[in-house]
Amino acid sequence: MEKVEVNYLLCADRALTVEFGDEISEKINTQIRGFCLMIEEYGVPGITELVPTYRSVTVHYEPDIIGYDSLIEILDTIIQHLHNVSIPESEVMDIPVLYGGKYGPDLDYVAQYHKMTPQQIVDIHTKPTYLIYMLGFTPGFAYMGGMDERIATPRLSTPRTLIPAGSVGIAASQTGIYPIDSPGGWQLIGQTPLALFDVGRKEPILLNAGQRIRFVPITQEEFDRIKQAGN
Amino acid sequence: MIEFLNKGFLTTVQDNGRFGYQRFGVPVAGAMDKYSLNIANILVGNHRNSEALEVTGLGCTLKFHTGNIFALSGGDFSPVLNNVPIENNRAYYAAPGSILALGGGMQMCRAYIAFAGGLDVDEVMGSKSTYIKGKMGGIHGRAAQNGDIIKFCAPKTWLPNMEHRFVPKECGPQYSSHPTVRVVLGPQDDHFTKDGIDTLFSYEYEVTQNSDRMGYRLEGPEIEYQPGTDGNIISDGISLGAIQIPNKKPIIMMADRQTTGGYTKIATVITVDLPLIAQLKAGDTLRFAPVDIRTAQQLYVERLTTLRFIRDNLDSSTILSRKVMNVSLDGAAYHVDISEIG
DSSP: OOOEEEEEEBBBEEEEEHHHHHHSSSSHHHHHHHHHHHHHHOTTOOOOEEESSEEEEEEEEEETTTOHHHHHHHHHHHHHGGGGGOOOOEEEEEEEEEEEGGGGGTTHHHHHHHHOOOOHHHHHSSSSSSSEEEESSSSSOEEOOOOOGGGBBOOSSOEEEOOOOEEEEBBBBBEOOOSSSEEEEOEEEEEOOSSSTTSSSOOOBOOTOOEEEEEEEOOOHHHHHHHHTTT | EEEEEEOSEEEEEEOOOOOSSSGTTTTOOOSSSHHHHHHHHHHTTTTTTSSSEEEBBBEEEESSSOOOOEEESOOOOEETTTEEEEOSBBBEEETTTOOOEHHHHHHHSSSEETTOOOOBBBHHHHHHTOOOTTBBBTTTTBBTTOOOOOESSSSSSSTGGGGGGGGOOOGOOOSSSEEEEEEEOSSSSSGHHHHHHHHHHHHEEEEOOSOOSSEEEEESSOOOBOOOOSEEEEEEEOOOOOOEOGSSOOEEEETOOOOOEEEEEEEOOGGGGGGHHHHHOOOOOEEEEEHHHHHHHHHHHHHHHHHHHHHHHHHOOOEEEEEEEEEEEEEEEEEEEEEEEO
């Protein structure tokens, strides 16, 4: 990794945003992953939480354990050494999806919009591995990059009031999965039987920033089996 | 256990918040007025960040089916225990069958009721705080309903220095319906013109109806963006007290805020002044004043020291008598708390 330069943005007395750039790019995401990894391995006393986003990491800390000046000193050291860190390849997770029908009520519309067959949309959607840049919006919602522009589709003009958890959708050139039942305006093309968010689970949230995912088409039988197995 | 004879306007269980999951998009939630949460808990011998009831706007009525020690802090909701008026910031024992009734919060909109030993409610991801939108924590992820019953974890009939377990009001934040709130500029103050920043610090802003646990929307003079910027950024993290400026008007991001967002944040309210915001109602006004990061951290550490002193004084010594007074010395006001320890 090349030398990294950052800006420190103040968020009052208990948080600091470390800004790596002002764009969405895989390069910045790699720097962010390296930075978080180093802090976690270093175990800086007083740092309580890291929130990585597209272009920055918000560092939450306790000023009675580590003051602003000492924090900056440590972060500077970490950033100076960041280019030496070897960052493991991001893990790729397969997300099984049942496309079309009642699980993807907008698949036909998306196909018509692009003058393709529904199968062509599915083929294009399942081809790439998508990088998860950040989670936000609702618990477990992943902001991903890497969707093929050929299937970019505008949002619904009138949002739905209830979209079931697990729905996979397209909004402009983004694709995403709804982790919980919520209203929304994305074009729904399928649904995963996996629970992205389950408070009863040891790791309540399935996805993580920095991971990659791949959508894998499945049949109704496989969908039911995975759903019944309770993931 | 306690039973809700009347749920009030909005009563939820809140502790310090759900930390460690913001990176997964899970909002922190937690008490809006952390100082009052801390005081109520310390008075009943709990850890200061334990769970308590957060009562909003109009108070609830509770029946104690089991006796326990409790304390109220925050807004004055004219509380009565078995029809006898009681004070905020003082520990009381409620015998089995007692009824605690709160009225309306006139000056401040949130009160906290802490119970010795804590409340046996849903703990999700390390916190009992209720996040209503995410249906998690507290009373099954929702506000209290009439008839709800909550068990105590470990009720008590006695605590050391019971008759001296009070905290003078003057000790904490100087609550007001028109406070001046201190902020540190950033994270995106460079997206605003000098005039824009001057505007923030020169005028009063009014709390609108559209304010809740997620954020306080303010009405007042427009704040000017730098040419070439429009108030939007590539999403980044939102910390507690961040002042977002979408459409040139401020929103102060509070306990239930989303974890990330794409609006510019001109400044952030310092931790020790957040309780002042948490107690504001629609129609109240506030002013902002700049402070530097090191001062903000010093104030935070002093606040923690005060809370620790109060706790240690109440819990670890035997108080024979206690006197609290306000003293003026060389033009400065001091608050003196004298305890005779045996």
